[in-house]
Amino acid sequence: MPGRKILTDFPLTPTAHHLDDYRARGGYETLAKALHSLRPEDIIQEVVDAGIQGRGGAAFPAGRKWQVVNPHDGQPHYLVANADEGEPGTFKDRWVLEYAPHQLLxxxxxxxxxxxxxxxxxxxxxxxxxPLQRIQTAVEEAYAAGYFGEQILGSTFSCDVVIFRGAGSYVCGEASALLNSLEGKRGYPRNRPPRLTVQGLWQRPTVVNNTETLANIAWIIRHGGAAYRAIGTEKSPGTRLISISGHVAKPGVYEVEMGYPFKTFLEQDCGGVAGGRALKAVIPGGTSSPILPPDIIEGLSLDHESFWDVDSGLGSGGMIIIAEGTCMVRALAVMLRFYHHESCGQCTPCREGVGWMHRIIQRILHGQGTNEDLERLEYIAKFNTGTTICGLGDAAGAATIGILKHFRHEFDHFISHKRSLCDGRLELRCAS
Amino acid sequence: MKHLIPEFEALKQRLPLEGLNGVLLLPCLHRIQQERGYIHDEDIAFLADYLAMPAIQIIEALSFYTMLRRAPIGRWHLQLCHNLPCALCGSDNLFDYLHERLGIRPGETTPDGRFTLSAVECLGCCGTAPVMMINETYHEQLTLESLEALLKELN
Structure with a gap:
């Protein structure tokens, strides 16, 4: 068992996502108590004390984001749960929406x-x-029970919630692009400053938090920020949902206490690499987090500081396991095609640069690569970093630099022999 | 699409007053596409009028999003993921099979108008890869056998 549980601490019965089941587990008691005995600033303080970091990828402390908003400044504020889960390999928010929608609400x-x-x-x-059907049902249940609407539970607090469907855009997972999309515009990321907590949706102070981050708040207010902080490691408090996929025996969503050893997690909890193969590499937190070879990742524990120390990150918790025999040139080609396709086109380094990287890797795959191509790839990848409005350009660069750092010999081999060092395929051809 | 106005009006109940017309744009486009299968020029004119915004603003927004279409497609829209987790679990073989079976590559529609195939990026369902959407529904852990069984059910 990968440590203590916060989000997944209930049996997954066929009705577990409904209101009655949630209330039987003590659901909405915290809300009732808070509305009558806590001040708004007490809520913010508990979340600051908890030290919970954003689970969308950037790991920015949620409490520090919230502290920027003054609840009494007299203007409208907005809250957005970011459930635009699109980082390749990530499917944990889907779990929250499907199985714990009332926890989120x-x-x-x-x-x-x-x-x-x-x-x-x-x-x-x-x-x-x-996930949409489940969260829609939960919202209607919550309205019918009086948890949303006017004067909730006899208090002076009124609140409405609207489910908004995106329309197929990876970049809208970026908070400011998401707000533009909500406003009925193209999902173009915005320049900062101003921060969204100062000028967000319709220029009003807006908090955008990842779905998983938000889903932890009820537990934090119920048990206190200090109790949350006592879970996990000093620099990475709490637990997190890891969605594991690729060449792994038991893929799925696992709640892991921060600091849990990666090796134990993969081998004991997830059943190891599919088909009993050897591990070749792991993408730890969505394809935007740089890939790691076994000799590095097997010594790490699952917390932010350990992964940052080796120039990678736990990112969105979307872990992709890659077995021996997989062609890394093709793996990078898949990633670059994705980033090229999803570039919104606003910033030149991303619009053009990622396109160049995509074409270079395609050239290599078609046996027309040259020795200068790898230098070009690296040069563009480094140039992209920090020169774009949002992190998409950085992500394409980081993924490229990471894979070249650890698997450069495969790229060299592909260029000089015009074929893959492996069999050139991605899938694992054995029974798993 | 005037018959949808009562539905659109109902959406306003829980929305804030500021920015109301903008925030309704994507939900209206989704609903119209569900009804017609794509967004027609007359839908844009209708929404420009209903939401009191320039038509160009609607065209600009809708051209950005991959799920919104300006032209009709086949009756069954096969959207097979080709991102890394699905590729690691064999989605390339499924594309080859679909080409062999239906004679279409991603972006193409069968001549009888039954199937349109799209290669799509991560559908956020990687634990049960490979994954394909058929119209609105996800189909997970696909194999050549289960894919063939699905195709037989679609007419």
Missing amino acids: ESMLLCAYGLGVRHCFIYIRGEYDR
Whole structure:
């Protein structure tokens, strides 16, 4: 068992996602208590004390984001749950929406109360079918029970929530692009400053948090920030959902206490590499987090500081396991095609640069690569970093630099022999 | 699409007043596409009028999003993921099979208008890869056998 549980601490029965089951587990008691006995600033303080970091990828402390908003400044504030899950390999928010939708809603209500928010949004990616149905059902259940609407539970607090479907755009997972999309515009990321907590949706102070981050808030207010802080490691408090996929025996979503050893997690909890093969590499937190070879990752524990120390990151928790025999040149080609396709086109280094990287790797794959191509790839990847409005350009660069750092010999081999060092395929051809 | 106005009006109940017309744009486009299968020029004119915004603003927004279409497609939209986790679990073989079976590559529609195939990026369902959407529904852990069984059910 990978440590203590916060989000997944209930049996997954066929009705577990419904309101009655959630209330039987003590659901919405925290909200009732908070509305009558806590001040908004108490809520913010508990979240600051908890030290919970954003689970979308950047790991920015949620409490510090919230502290920027003054609940009493007299202007409208907005809260948005970012459920536009699109980072390749990530499917943990899907789990929250499908199995713990009321945990998310109660948490959003607590957050809204703390930040003086009257209107909340859940921005869910447009493709999600069952997660959308589940969260829609939960919202209607919560309205019928009086948890949303006017004067909630006899208090002076009123709050509405609207589910907003995205329309197929990776970059809208970036908070400012998401807000532009909500406003009915193209999903173009915005320049900072101003921060979104100062000028966000319709220029009002807006908090955008990842779905998983928000879903933890009800537990934090119920048990206190100090209790949360006592879980996990000093620099990475709490637990996190890891969605593991690729060449792994038991893929799925696992809740892991921060600091849990990676090796134990992969081998004991997830059943090891599929088909009993050897491990070749791991992408630890969505394809935007640089890839790591076994000799590095097997010594790490699952917390932010360990992964940052080796120039990678736990990112969105979307872990992709890659077995021996997989062609890394093709793996990078898949990633670069993705970043090229999803570039919004605003910033030249990303629009052009990622396109150049995509074409170079295609050239190599077609046996027309030259020795200068790898230098070019690296040069463009480094140039992209920090020169774009949002992190998409950086992500394409980081993924490229990471894979070249650890698997350069495969690229050299492909260029000089015009074929893959492996069999050139990605899938694992053995029974798993 | 005037018959959808009551539905659109109902959406306003839980929305804030500021920015109301902008925030309704994507939900309206989704609903119209569900009804017609794509967004027609007359839908843009209708929304420009209903939401009191320039038509060019609607065209600009909708041309950005991959899920929104300006032209009709086949009755069954096969959207197979070709991102890394699905590729690691064999989605390339499924593309080859679909080409062999239906004679279409990504971006193409069968001459009888039954199937349109799209290669799409991560659908956020990697634990049960490979994954394909058929119209609105996800189909997971696909094999050549289960894919063939699905195709037989679609007419």
